[in-house]
Amino acid sequence: MTIATTLTVEIDGVRFPARFETEAAPMTVAAVRRILPYEQRIIHVRWSGEACWIPLGAHDFGLGYENATSHPAPGQMILYPGGVSETEFLLAYGPVAFASKAGPLAGNHFLTITEGLDDLARLGRETLWTGAKTIRLTEAGGIAA
Template structure:
């Protein structure tokens, strides 16, 4: 399966994102094998304006590539585990990826291409209303 775009839905908010195929080819390839991917997202505890999907000991099977501690607004990272639990981080504003262990670097493998104007409202909804369903689906 090879696709360059997917739809990301958080509660009532719908976004479109592109895979960072050149910068994070292994992460993109592995994540595509799990599509459609559905879970719950909660507001980040240490990473600033971001929501995250905690995945515990789940192993995606990808190592580190194109990793950063400083995602831009609309970037989605996969932290493959190690110092902290496996997780997805979706930055909606100013963010510095971290955990109780300190700074983390996650693989930047998705970048929003549509819906950026909804990011602040999405983040505030997750912050004030709690966990929301999140879905990643091919378009």
């Protein structure tokens, strides 16, 4: 028996089911779980392509790299643990080459939205044109056989 964990990612009132990537990024998932429920404003990226981000400044989650990628797929959320650039969350809604003004970066893929990618892309484009939106991450767990 394993614990099946699902999340809801809510952006501007639109809810998306998601899952933690627990096996691939256990330390990052544990760090994010400690801050749930999480609510913040999400803004469009400047360098990386079709994604939105939450800048976290000098926040230190105490993490290194695990399950790191520079090219998250639509619906994948990564945590950049800091170093060359500031700590941040990034949520891809289209093609992404994760970078900062200092150059290419990689972040820990820890969460995947499982449904509603068309709505996610629409909200991403809206964020580009109309500005910041509220994002909320909440967890609901259960038992799976």
